[in-house]
């Protein structure tokens with residue numbers, strides 16, 4: 001049966017100390033939380049079905065075709081494939097014949113029916129993974145059916161793995177029975193790479209599993225296991241410096257905004273980046289060694305010469321194949337240059353093809369090690385990683401420089417990249433500046449942004465230095481480069497400003513303007529409650545969520561949240577009602593009404609939000 005998921009959302013109540021409305025990145029405050037809930041209960045792939053079961057997108061096309069007919073114009077009808085969504089929101093493409101043939105295992109999402117392979121897989125792993133760590137119930141498979149993306153694939157089974165030895169045994173069993181496996185660390189991926197409709201191997205969030213580490217020497221290298229959270233590793237390095245009295249503070253190079261949630265396994269396998277790390281400090285460029293479990297259960301530890309040698313012997317044909325591939329690519333100058341050019345900047349996705357050109361073809365282990373990075377768990381399980389850490393210099397300064405148009409700002413960014421050793425440059429377009437205008441602190445720090453030209457833009461520039469002199473040298477270099485190229489400064493073309501109008505700030509005010517997108521979810525003390533906080537463009541919102549009520553069979557779930565963005569002088573509260581198919585759960589109307597009453601919300605405040613098409617604003621909110 002074809003279904004679509006929708007959310008019924010209750011109007012957010014806001015009480016504001018001032019009457020300004022504030023939005024961050026085009027989202028209302030709490031928008032990220034709404035999105036998160038939307039992620040858990042809706043999917044973005046399916047157009048809403050029309051009254052006769054056709055999809056809305058198709059109906060629009062048909063409407064256009066009729067109009068075109070009236071004008072005697074050849075209509076351009078685009079065929080929109082039918083999409084099916086099951087009761088729990090799993091998406092699959094509906095095929096013409098659409099019949100699942102008994103006994104035929106199809107590698108198509110939504111068609112993971114049981115032909116005996118899952119039973120055989122389960123029976124074998126149960127010999128060493130206790131049943132308590134195998135989840136097949138609808139609630140937990142539903143919970144693990146989403147990551148931070150808008151996709152949903154509910155796993156057939158979630159297995160909480162505790163040790164590398166377990167993974168080494170599970171993978172060959174899965175291979176033997178043809179059971180697809182997906183790994184999951186913290187599940188904060190934004191593109192659905194931590195979900196599956198088959199078997200999900202989950203690193204535990206709690207306990208000691210996959211959480212060992214060893215800091216080497218002064219902290220310039222660290223060996224970590226995949227269950228450690230990135231921010232946690234940085235705090236361990238800070239404690240190591242303090243305890244050992246080491247001169248330099250080190251941290252891991254990758255700095256995704258999800259730093260306080262994401263785990264090393266995901267950081268390595270996504271080759272995560274961030275605001276400041278760019279390409280040069282991502283895992284690809286800062287990883288020293290890796291321990292990896294392959295599908296046949298073999299372990300390769302690139303830090304161990306014996307392991308390297310034995311892998312070269314046991315996997316001769318794989319290594320020869322990788323060498324031959326690298327040789328072929330390196331022999332093609334045009335392709336090599338193209339790969340180098342593409343991977344010099346952040347906008348790449350998929351496998352790290354640069355591994356094929358960056359290392360000698362006769363060193364397949366080095367190529368394989370780097371191909372693993374960013375492979376999203378498709379090539380093997382990372383059970384350990386040794387990083388070369390990067391210095392976190394204590395001396396930092398930042399400047400927020402405004403330009404009358406975005407072209408000048410972009411030119412300045414290129415100049416700084418090519419001619420200086422600047423540490424970070426972030427572009428603020430006019431829309432972002434508008435956000436800053438609404439922020440009192442920002443407006444005080446950079447008064448120029450008030451009433452800027454329609455095309456005005458700004459650069460937030462950060463310089464860092466080992467000591468005060470090195471920092472000053474870096475700042476001077478940046479200022480000289482900008483002046484040398486005669487760039488226009490100032491938010492209004494008609495009122496040019498000198499570069500000195502935008503001095504570097506050495507105190508923590510710099511941090512205040514540094515555009516950060518940090519979010520954090522913490523479990524509350526009471527079951528069914530959690531805290532959510534998001535920092536975006538300098539505005540922090542803190543929210544407390546709890547489950548107001550939910551049906552045992554999850555035919556509805558009602559959440560209530562209260563939040564505040566104290567800097568913006570704004571507090572708000574609201575509720576979200578989710579149902580699997582978007583229909584109003586009439587059978588539970590009284591119960592829902594009573595639950596809402598307890599939260600001080602009236603039923604008539606309900607408004608329907610349909611984000612099944614997932615275009616535009618979060619949850620389809622205008």
Ligand SMILES: Cc1cc2nc3c(=O)[nH]c(=O)nc-3n(C[C@H](O)[C@H](O)[C@H](O)COP(=O)(O)OP(=O)(O)OC[C@H]3O[C@@H](n4cnc5c(N)ncnc54)[C@H](O)[C@@H]3O)c2cc1C
Nearest residue numbers: 185186187188189256257258262263265266269273377382
């Ligand atoms: C608010 C927010 C902000 C974000 N900001 C950024 C950002 O600035 N930059 C950025 O790059 N990303 C960002 N992300 C995306 C994401 O958080 C990062 O890519 C993060 O590093 C993923 O880590 P994770 O632990 O959640 O991995 P998961 O999502 O659990 O997994 C990521 C991938 O790694 C695989 N995997 C996990 N563990 C292993 C293992 N041990 N061995 C092999 N494969 C494994 C999984 O199968 C999956 O393919 C953001 C996400 C959110 C929600």
